[in-house]
Amino acid sequence: MHPTLKFAVSAPGKVILNGEHSVVYGKAAIAGTIGLRNILTLQANSLSKISINLDILHNVLECDLSDFNSLLEIIYPIYKNQDLPKNLNHNEFLDKIKNFVLNTKFFENFNVADHVNTLSALFYLLSGILISNDIHKLTGGFIVSMKSGITTGAGLGSSASYGVCLAGSFYFYTKSLKSIDFIERFNKMSDDEQVSIKTEISDWAFCSEKIMANNTICTFGGLVKFYRNQKPTPLKFAKSLNILLIDSCVSRSTAAMVEKVLNQKTENAHRVQEVFDKIEKVVDEVAKILEDESLPTRFRQLSELFSKNHQLLSELNVSHKELDNIQQICARYGLSSKLTGAGGGGYAIAVLPDDYQQRHDEFSKLTEELTGAGYQVRDTTVGNVGFQVDIVKNE
Numbered sequence: 186m187h188p189t190l191k192f193a194v195s196a197p198g199k200v201i202l203n204g205e206h207s208v209v210y211g212k213a214a215i216a217g218t219i220g221l222r223n224i225l226t227l228q229a230n231s232l233s234k235i236s237i238n239l240d241i242l243h244n245v246l247e248c249d250l251s252d253f254n255s256l257l258e259i260i261y262p263i264y265k266n267q268d269l270p271k272n273l274n275h276n277e278f279l280d281k282i283k284n285f286v287l288n289t290k291f292f293e294n295f296n297v298a299d300h301v302n303t304l305s306a307l308f309y310l311l312s313g314i315l316i317s318n319d320i321h322k323l324t325g326g327f328i329v330s331m332k333s334g335i336t337t338g339a340g341l342g343s344s345a346s347y348g349v350c351l352a353g354s355f356y357f358y359t360k361s362l363k364s365i366d367f368i369e370r371f372n373k374m375s376d377d378e379q380v381s382i383k384t385e386i387s388d389w390a391f392c393s394e395k396i397m398a399n400n401t402i403c404t405f406g407g408l409v410k411f412y413r414n415q416k417p418t419p420l421k422f423a424k425s426l427n428i429l430l431i432d433s434c435v436s437r438s439t440a441a442m443v444e445k446v447l448n449q450k451t452e453n454a455h456r457v458q459e460v461f462d463k464i465e466k467v468v469d470e471v472a473k474i475l476e477d478e479s480l481p482t483r484f485r486q487l488s489e490l491f492s493k494n495h496q497l498l499s500e501l502n503v504s505h506k507e508l509d510n511i512q513q514i515c516a517r518y519g520l521s522s523k524l525t526g527a528g529g530g531g532y533a534i535a536v537l538p539d540d541y542q543q544r545h546d547e548f549s550k551l552t553e554e555l556t557g558a559g560y561q562v563r564d565t566t567v568g569n570v571g572f573q574v575d576i577v578k579n580e
């Protein structure tokens with residue numbers, strides 16, 4: 186037990202730049218981390234409880250250490266000799282964790298059933314990582330506090346970022362139980378050593394969100410090209426890009442939009458395949474531009490390709506009148522926006538010129554017009570750092 190241990194981890198959200206929908210049918214897509222992050226602080230203490238302070242739950246929940254240790258007592262012997270998480274029987278393990286979550290009293294009248302996935306992800310990763318490090322009992326408590334910086338359920342990768350924060354914090358907590366200066370040592374390790382630890386974290390995070398690209402991006406950061414169910418490949422030399430993130434404030438469902446495209450494909454496979462092929466070309470061109478170090482500016486070329494990509498997605502009927510309106514407003518200011526993610530609502534993104542901060546008046550007018558039309562606007566970058574961990578020093 187290390188009652189003095191206090192550290193913070195953070196992980197960014199992500200956006201898809203190009204290739205949504207066609208990626209479902211085997212084509213490549215491009216994505217990158219955004220400048221918005223979830224930040225989780227873990228502080229060890231000598232109390233006999235695990236306190237959970239996730240801002241999205243609006244309550245501080247508490248789990249008695251004895252209850253958690255009883256769970257470990259049951260599951261440790263079953264899973265201790267398995268090579269976790271590689272050989273973990275996910276569904277069986279998750280059932281045991283869900284059962285624990287549903288039968289634990291966390292806070293007065295708190296309705297656990299409404300948050301079972303959020304809490305199960307936490308206890309899944311905590312127990313799995315402890316067991317894989319051969320720890321079968323906790324002798325001291327801790328508090329985890331999450332400050333959310335990413336809108337949830339909007340395609341910005343909040344769940345992957347949440348999973349990476351949880352996996353990362355429990356990984357470093359567990360390692361610190363064995364060696365208190367582990368975090369300081371990690372931050373001084375070579376790139377290769379850090380990559381191998383981050384790979385473990387990303388593999389654990391994959392257990393809570395089964396979208397390989399998202400966990401890898403949120404852990405390692407940067408801009409990547411990826412295919413469905415495969416580890417993404419970093420785009421070499423790709424510098425981060427200034428973008429405008431515009432929330433249409435229209436709710437959307439990824440599954441419904443994917444189904445909409447499937448229905449069109451069933452009706453007219455040839456037409457839809459032609460659109461996918463054109464999107465593939467856009468993806469290839471964008472990747473080339475992002476990797477070309479010699480270009481003085483990427484703004485104009487990328488803007489053209491973003492417009493084209495939005496048009497192609499509209500042909501798949503996954504745009505929305507608000508997303509089209511955003512595109513028209515941006516166009517009046519010389520910017521091209523496209524929907525990002527599944528469409529039907531959610532976010533649009535627009536590439537910003539390198540000097541947009543110097544063109545303050547023009548940029549403020551655009552932001553005002555978008556906000557006045559009912560949208561939420563953030564300027565940020567895409568292709569930022571991924572997972573980070575740091576000791577928090579108490580004043």
Ligand SMILES: Nc1ncnc2c1ncn2[C@@H]1O[C@H](COP(=O)(O)OP(=O)(O)O)[C@@H](O)[C@H]1O
Pocket residue numbers: 223239240241302303331332333334336337338339340341342343344345347
């Ligand atoms: N900051 C957070 N704190 C707690 N849980 C989070 C947080 N961010 C995401 N989650 C979890 O992820 C879920 C949202 O996942 P999902 O609907 O796939 O959205 P997204 O597209 O943003 O990843 C939330 O319901 C919650 O379980």
Ligand SMILES: C[C@@](O)(CCOP(=O)(O)O)CC(=O)O
Pocket residue numbers: 201204205206207208209339340341342439442443525526527528
């Ligand atoms: C439409 C799709 O290509 C992207 C969905 O993205 P998001 O989860 O809405 O950001 C679906 C998918 O790749 O699974």
